Amino acid sequence: MKNLHDKVALVTGSASGIGKATALKLAEEGAHLVLADINEEGLKSASNEIEALGRKALSVKTDVSKRDQVEQLCQKALAEFGRVDILMNNAGVALISEIKDTELSEWEWILGIHLWGAIYTIHYLLPQMVERKSGHIINISSWAGILGTPTCGAYATAKFGLVGMSEVLRTELERFDIGVTVVCPGMVKTNVFSSAKMKGFKREFVEKGGTFGTSPEAVARKIVRAVKHNQAVVLTDLAKVAWSVKRLSPALGRQFLKVFLKASERARG
16 A cells, blocks of 8 residues: 555544554545544544644544444444545553453453454454455554563453464455554553553553653554555564564573563562
C-alpha cells in the first residue's frame, strides 16, 4: 500500500501513546481516521489534531473487550466511509503479576482487551477487505510476545497470541493482496507503565519504564513504513534483542528471563 492518500484507517487505543502517534502520522500521509478508545477527552484531542491536518476523523468511544461495542464501531466506520483500508489493533492495558497470583477476572480483562479486541475488529472488518482484495492489518504486540517475560504472564500470553494470529493471517491473506504486520515494541515512552495494575510489586518497578525507551512517534514512523512496504514484523530496541536471542540461542534467552525474575524480587510489595 504505497500511497495512503484518502485511505481510511481504524485505530483502537488511539487517544494516546502509539495509537495516537500512528493515527496522526497516517493523517499526515493523507489518510482519514476512525478513532476508538475509552478515553473520550483523549479521543477529542486526537480528532482535533487530525482535522487540523485537513483529514476527516470519526471518534467512537469503545471498550474493545465488548463484542457489541466493537461491532457498533465497525458498523459506524463502514457507514461513514464505506470501507476500512487499514486496521490497527493497538488498545492495551498492563498487569504486573505472577501467574500464581492472577485472578480469572484479570485474565479475562487482559485477554479481552488485547486478544479478543483484535479478534473482534478483524472478524467484522476483514470480509470487506477480502471482497475488495485490498487492505492492511496491524497488530500491536510487544517484546513480551517474543520472550515469555516473568511477572506479566497474562499480558505475555495475549501478546504471544497476537504474534501467532498475525503469522497465520499473513499467510492466509496474501492471495487477497491484504498485508499483515505485527509490531513488537520494546520500551516505549507511554502511560501504560504508570497505569499498570500491580499485584505483589511496588509501582516503582514499572514506572521508570515510561521515562525511557523509544518515543511513540518513532514507533509510528516504523509502522507507517511497514504498511507501505508490507513488512511482516516491526521490532524496536529491546524487542530486537529478544528476537535475536530467541532465534539464535533459546538457552541464553532462558537465562535472561531467570535473571529478570531474580531482579524483580527487589520490587516485591
